[in-house]
Amino acid sequence: MHGFVVLGESRLSAAEWRFALTSFAAKVAVFWLLELAFCEWDPERRVCDLVEKGFVPCLITYAVMDFLVIPSLRRRWHR
Numbered sequence: 001m002h003g004f005v006v007l008g009e010s011r012l013s014a015a016e017w018r019f020a021l022t023s024f025a026a027k028v029a030v031f032w033l034l035e036l037a038f039c040e041w042d043p044e045r046r047v048c049d050l051v052e053k054g055f056v057p058c059l060i061t062y063a064v065m066d067f068l069v070i071p072s073l074r075r076r077w078h079r
Contacts, residue, residue: 012071020066027062031055 012020035055039048
């Protein structure tokens with residue numbers, strides 16, 4: 001039986017850690033820069049309230065994807 005297990009192997013190799021940390025940092029940096037560009041320079045935009053409320057959920061989503069889901073998928077594809 002071949003089920004799709006996202007959390008199959010939780011231990012990351014050194015290369016997987018580097019990839020996950022780089023990817024996570026890049027996503028956070030892009031989010032922060034866009035928030036700075038749109039909301040700090042022009043706080044009257046409607047999207048600013050949504051962006052500010054969405055930062056923590058985005059961090060959680062980015063972390064789950066980069067540290068749990070993507071490494072598992074990459075392992076499955078490289079078998």
